[in-house]
Amino acid sequence: MIRLLGFAAAMVVLLWFAPWWALAPLGIGAGWLQPGRARSSALRYLTVSFVVLFALTWIIDAHSGSAVGHLLSSELGAPKWMFYCASAFILASVVAAGALAGSSLSQLKKKP
């Protein structure tokens, strides 16, 4: 649990300072350090990343005074949480794909 919280915090810090694609090496690193089975490792990080990104997106959109979510939902006729979901899912899948890669690489190394 502590590891996952640490991972989430690292993700927020990384996103603040680095471009969005830095989520990929973060995922690789996490997958490498906590391999488990590759698929379950990817799923775990997908879930955590999704929750963090969804919350970040919601908070930032609401606090920037931008009303982007509102505009998108009025243009496309869908509730704005769906856009937060889609956005968070797309970026979280970068982390998950990274974790899949990291986990697989780690297990490859362990094989004699």
Add this chain to the structure above:
Amino acid sequence: MVLLGWLALLANGWGSLPPLGQMLSPFSGLWSYTPASSVLQKSHHLNRHLNSAVTFQQDRQGVFHIFAENDEDLYLAQGFLVASQRLFQMNFIARVAEGRLSEWVGPRAVSTDIFFQQMDLARAAAKSADKMMDEPFTAMALEAYSRGVNAYIESLHRGQVPIEYKLLGAKPDAWSPYRVALLQKMMTYLLTGGSRDPQLTRSVQKAAELSGLEKLFPLWEKEAAPSITAEDFHVRGARAPSVPLSLDHMDSPFTAGAAAVPLPHPGNGSNNWAVSGAKSRSGFPLLAGDTHLTYQLPAQWVALHLKSPTQDVIGFSLPGSPGVIIGTNRHLAWTVTNGGADVLDWHHITWADSPESTGLSSGKGRQFYLVGKNRRKAQGERRTLKVRGGLNRSVSVTWTHLGPVVDFKTDQESYSLAAHWIGHEATKEVTSFLKLNRAQSVEECFDTLEKDYTAPQQNFLCADRSNIGLYVAGKVPLRPPGAGRLILAATEEPSWTEFVPSAHIPRALNPERGYLLSANQQIYNESYPYYFQWLYRPSHRARRITELLGTGESFSPEDFIAFQKDAYLVPAQKTLPELLRIIEEQKDQLSSEERAYLSELKEWDYQAHHWLTHPTFFHQWWDEIQALLWSELWPDPDLYLWPRMDTTFEWIQKGEVHLAGKEGNEGWTRSTHPVVLEAFKKAYTSSAQKSWGESNLATFPHLLRLPLWERSRVDSGAEESVHAQSGHHGATLRMVVSLTYPPRIWGHHPGGPSGDPLSPDYEAWMDEWASGDLMEWVYPEEPLPTDQTVLSVGYGGAP
């Protein structure tokens, strides 16, 4: 592999899907978007650049006002404010002019970039920027404006750049006088670059065995509606003989395609008219103008008011350029239409990189070219064109003594043509507009246009409290009628070396009839000895405006606003009765439905209202007539020039087109009346049920062509009516000014004050534009009370 693929997709996009990675990042992407008004309110970046206090305001209608204590601060603030609303737009258009758009949008812009690189607008802009910097006031304005734009760029945090940059993963370019000049060159190209010389050359070559082509492509409109008449103007004289349509100098057919050349819309033009105080209800002159360009979002113009101790001007500004282009101050109002002078000629270049080489080159080498039998050395360089998501391209930019070389290519062949274009001169249009902003009389207006203005040729209509005046500003080549209509040989001398003397440039001041107008028609009549252009635009709009102004005695601003929405089709009035008579003669060949529609057409009042089907049918009928009549000689209207509608109509009235064969060759004959009938039937089948609003939907695409940001409105009007509206092209601003004390101004443009697609101001004025309701603007002498504004910000110590 999954990870790499996913990263590539999010970083580059796929097809019409934009690159989403950067845009979805919570801290720097879409979700950290900040409206420009918030940036303006919170930013203190401008303070350290200012000498004294400046106030920005946006009134409740959306018009911006800037109050400054000196001109330098005024232009600095204008740059800052306009950048806050239109940074991406001005940056984008400057990149188009420079030929560097592929770096942002990828392979789809490569052919346009190659064209503008080869036309070398960048070099022309650099020359013009240098020239403008020689004039102290202009230099101060350009530098201050650029500093203002750059201060805005510096004030943006990472997540605050306009959303388009996030989509493209791009950064704003720093602004400079050179970039202002790039925008001016782009506008010059849009208004003078529509050369049909390659098309006419193909047409003449394809019909080389026929004689009498001059009758199909006449130099003069038979029923012209000139603005400058013999009574207005003192220069008279006989014209030189016309240059025949001959291509003896071309030893091989010009078959290269035109697809790579981004031709400006042929309808680019405008209307303007004014009445003297004697013909206005207020007793003071009244002036109107509307400019017709390709629709786009963000809007082409920014509505704003600039006030300093030396100027107090309100009107329409070009994003990225200081001052106001069309508008009024407390003493003088002005507006422009395109003159259409032929100022772009093409010379055929034959490369001769080895002494034996005299034919068309493959494009390699390009160090020497032939002038007659002599070789001359070209100046050139290869530039690298960066292409986002594709391989970089190498572009050959070559200058001859006749101009830069543009390659017209097909899969098999390459033709090199040197562009002799007025836009390549060092010009200083910005100086003229900045002087107009401060001018106090029509006399001062004429003075700056004569001394400072070069291109694009424009009909400036000016009005002060006592006078109305029209000045045809810009340099016009001095040459015989018809010269430069075809692709020319490479000669020692370019196609023109001198210009019509400035004292002989047409102008009119306070004519007895009490009104002045221009609408892109041939501006002069047969008594004027010089040649400007061969039928840039027909006189339909000018004829209708003349009719509207000629019938009234006392006009109000409301009358002028109504005239701007006048959808009467003069070409329908001129041609439809005769066409219907021809159909009546062949009525037995019509079905009962077609006969019923024929009866309906007879009742049509020639108005292009959006709820009618008749305008749709009328336009389709003419398209079919043109295609049926001319496509046998010239199959593709993009490659070949067809005779204009008014010329075709003359032949229809004669009943037959006959072109005799040259030197024993067979001639070409076509009966016109069966063509009119066949076209009627085709048009009835394809378009008699379509409303004009549906087939002529006013559509405004975003610069990036993203469907989500495109807007459309159903509207009346047509390209040939005063209310010019043809689907993707039409009025991009409308303005009416009454020169009362104080002057009153009404205006709008499609779109809205903001260029930000996420702002409600992006399309705030679309409905007013479609309904034709012009807002009366607030024109305050002092900053407005804050309860009359939606934004009011002080900088540099201002309250």
